[in-house]
Amino acid sequence: AQSVSQHNHHVILSEAASLELGCNYSYGGTVNLFWYVQYPGQHLQLLLKYFSGDPLVKGIKGFEAEFIKSKFSFNLRKPSVQWSDTAEYFCAVIGETGRRALTFGSGTRLQVQP
C-alpha cells in the first residue's frame, strides 16, 4: 500500500523567507508525485508534478520540488515566500500500478506574515 507523510503540519514564515516543506512516501514501485495547493476558500489546484526525467521540477508561482528516490522524498521549496502563498499544501502520490487514485498526505498549513 502507498502512503504519504508530511512532517510539518503548520509552518509560519515571514515574507521573503525561504520555504521547504517535507514529503516522504512509501511505495515499492515507480511513482508519480504531485504537490497540490489549497488557498483559503478555493479548490485544490496542482502546483507541480513529477513523472520521470529531471528530478528537479518547477511549478507555478516560483515553486519547485526535488525527487530524491533514495530518500523516498519529494520536498517542496520556494526561495522567497509572499503573503499570497498562505495556503494549505498537500503532497500526493500515485503508483504506476495498483490504485487508480491519489494518496494524499495530511497537508501543511503555511502562514506567511507580512
Add this chain to the structure above:
Amino acid sequence: ETGVTQTPRHLVMGMTNKKSLKCEQHLGHNAMYWYKQSAKKPLELMFVYSLEERVENNSVPSRFSPECPNSSHLFLHLHTLQPEDSALYLCASSPSDRKSSYEQYFGPGTRLTVT
C-alpha cells in the same frame, strides 16, 4: 463554465434526511472521483468511476451511494448519515484512470454538516 463544479457548496442535513451531492466536469475527462476531506486528516478516496463504471470503492459505508449516469456527471447520494460524516466532499476528474501520470482536477467541494 469550465473545470469541475459541485453543488451545493454547503449542506446541512439531519441524520434521517436523504440528500444528493452533484459534480459536473466540463473537461471531457473519462474518470471521476469522490474524496472526503475531514479536519486534520488526509484526503480519503471514496470512489473511482471510469467511463461510467465504478472501478474502485474504498470501503465506504453503504449510507454513501455514488451514481455516474454519464462521463460528465457524478452524484453522491446520502442517507441516514452520522455526525462523523461531516466533512468537505471533493469531486475530481482526470482524462483517464489508466495512466497515473494524468493529473486530477478538483472541484470546490461541498461542505457537509450532519446534525
